[in-house]
Amino acid sequence: MSSNPAPGAEPSSVTATVVVRSVPLPVEGGLLSYLPADTPHDELVSWVRRGDGIVGWGSALTFESSGPERFRDAEAWWKSVAARAVVRDEVAVPGSGLVCFGSFPFADDSAESARLVVPSTIVGRREGQSWLTTISLDPQLPRLETPVVAREPEPPADVAFADGRVSPADYAHAVAEAVTRINAGDLDKVVLARDLVATASGPIDPRWLLQRLADRYENTWVFSVAGLVGATPELLVRRDQGLITSRVLAGTIRRTGDDEHDLALAASLARSSKDLEEHEYAVRSVADALAPHCSSMNVPESPFVLHLPNVMHLATDVAAVSADDATSLTLAASLHPSAAVGGTPTAAAIELIAELEHMDRGRYAGPVGWMDARGDGAWGIALRSGAYAPGDPSQITLYAGCGIVAGSDPESEVAESSAKLIPMRDALASD
Numbered sequence: 001m002s003s004n005p006a007p008g009a010e011p012s013s014v015t016a017t018v019v020v021r022s023v024p025l026p027v028e029g030g031l032l033s034y035l036p037a038d039t040p041h042d043e044l045v046s047w048v049r050r051g052d053g054i055v056g057w058g059s060a061l062t063f064e065s066s067g068p069e070r071f072r073d074a075e076a077w078w079k080s081v082a083a084r085a086v087v088r089d090e091v092a093v094p095g096s097g098l099v100c101f102g103s104f105p106f107a108d109d110s111a112e113s114a115r116l117v118v119p120s121t122i123v124g125r126r127e128g129q130s131w132l133t134t135i136s137l138d139p140q141l142p143r144l145e146t147p148v149v150a151r152e153p154e155p156p157a158d159v160a161f162a163d164g165r166v167s168p169a170d171y172a173h174a175v176a177e178a179v180t181r182i183n184a185g186d187l188d189k190v191v192l193a194r195d196l197v198a199t200a201s202g203p204i205d206p207r208w209l210l211q212r213l214a215d216r217y218e219n220t221w222v223f224s225v226a227g228l229v230g231a232t233p234e235l236l237v238r239r240d241q242g243l244i245t246s247r248v249l250a251g252t253i254r255r256t257g258d259d260e261h262d263l264a265l266a267a268s269l270a271r272s273s274k275d276l277e278e279h280e281y282a283v284r285s286v287a288d289a290l291a292p293h294c295s296s297m298n299v300p301e302s303p304f305v306l307h308l309p310n311v312m313h314l315a316t317d318v319a320a321v322s323a324d325d326a327t328s329l330t331l332a333a334s335l336h337p338s339a340a341v342g343g344t345p346t347a348a349a350i351e352l353i354a355e356l357e358h359m360d361r362g363r364y365a366g367p368v369g370w371m372d373a374r375g376d377g378a379w380g381i382a383l384r385s386g387a388y389a390p391g392d393p394s395q396i397t398l399y400a401g402c403g404i405v406a407g408s409d410p411e412s413e414v415a416e417s418s419a420k421l422i423p424m425r426d427a428l429a430s431d
């Protein structure tokens with residue numbers, strides 16, 4: 001276990017007092033258009049869906065933790081920051097006031113750290129109400145500098161794609177081996193992933209990626225935290241004033257671009273016993289993990305089909321009433337890794353991922369999102385995403401994975417993983 005202030009962070013940051021001020025702000029245009037140009041790529045944060053959400057920049061405080069206790073350490077740090085904060089919040093909605101953004105590695109033994117960031121400026125919007133939050137370590141209430149719409153981002157130049165640590169052929173082999181293990185009765189489901197490296201001839205502006213993802217994938221949460229950027233359709237958990245919700249996805253079919261054919265495919269997905277079985281594992285893992293924290297829970301009996309431009313998923317929205325003071329991060333930690341990104345049973349799946357995947361997933365497939373001082377917040381699963389190479393804004397590694405069950409076919413899973421790479425591949429394009 002380790003738990004350190006981020007390199008470059010004030011050593012005193014664990015005990016620092018932050019001064020926070022939120023005021024109403026008329027926001028014109030999209031939240032993402034306020035992200036300033038020329039800010040280091042890993043200092044822009046975002047959690048945006050259909051125009052609502054929060055974006056931020058600068059860093060008032062940061063925190064890193066790693067190992068099996070990464071969630072607990074992050075939570076303890078955040079509670080100590082929140083307990084000392086001086087907050088003047090004239091807006092008082094979820095997302096105003098003191099907020100941190102976070103992103104956590106998938107695996108307990110990842111070489112990467114969990115990252116919590118408290119930006120120095122946040123612009124937010126929720127159901128027609130918009131605001132500005134300023135956060136500083138200065139004991140004076142921060143001066144309010146009205147943010148302005150920034151210069152438009154330039155597209156990335158000359159992007160080339162290369163196999164990552166797991167090539168499509170390696171991936172097909174790993175899937176075949178996983179099916180053998182499942183048929184031998186070792187486990188029911190395992191999610192295997194592969195990677196693809198995108199390199200441009202100059203820095204890739206995350207604002208370009210975020211804007212394109214938001215324009216095209218309205219059914220997703222468009223995120224950016226410490227150099228991890230993506231548009232996830234899967235909400236691990238949201239806690240919002242006592243209400244807990246989760247959107248579980250598992251079971252996927254590629255879209256063809258022909259609407260009529262896609263509708264027929266959607267109907268076949270909703271009847272596919274392989275996909276329904278895979279989905280059921282994922283829903284059960286979420287419902288079981290949330291149950292101890294909830295007084296009542298609604299789990300629909302059958303999934304709906306979520307339409308995205310590249311794929312369609314079987315989806316279930318779980319809703320529950322919170323019965324204790326577990327924060328959204330505690331809930332996210334208890335749900336991670338759900339069967340949507342790990343497998344069933346969890347321990348056997350995690351072991352098989354380590355054996356067959358041969359890569360550190362980093363923060364791909366880990367929780368990503370935000371939390372306020374009361375513990376309300378939203379955490380997605382970092383899918384349909386890419387991670388900037390440390391210290392190199394011209395390179396991003398993209399990831400995609402698929403749930404493997406007894407009926408899985410290696411070539412179809414390679415194709416499905418390619419379809420899941422499309423949002424980030426397209427976001428990196430210049431046209």
Ligand SMILES: C=C(O[C@@H]1C=C(C(=O)O)C=C[C@H]1O)C(=O)O
Pocket residue numbers: 191193234249250251252313340341383384399400401402403404420
């Ligand atoms: C693992 C990913 O997606 C997950 C796997 C799915 C599946 O196998 O059907 C569907 C949605 C996600 O829960 C990914 O996009 O990388």
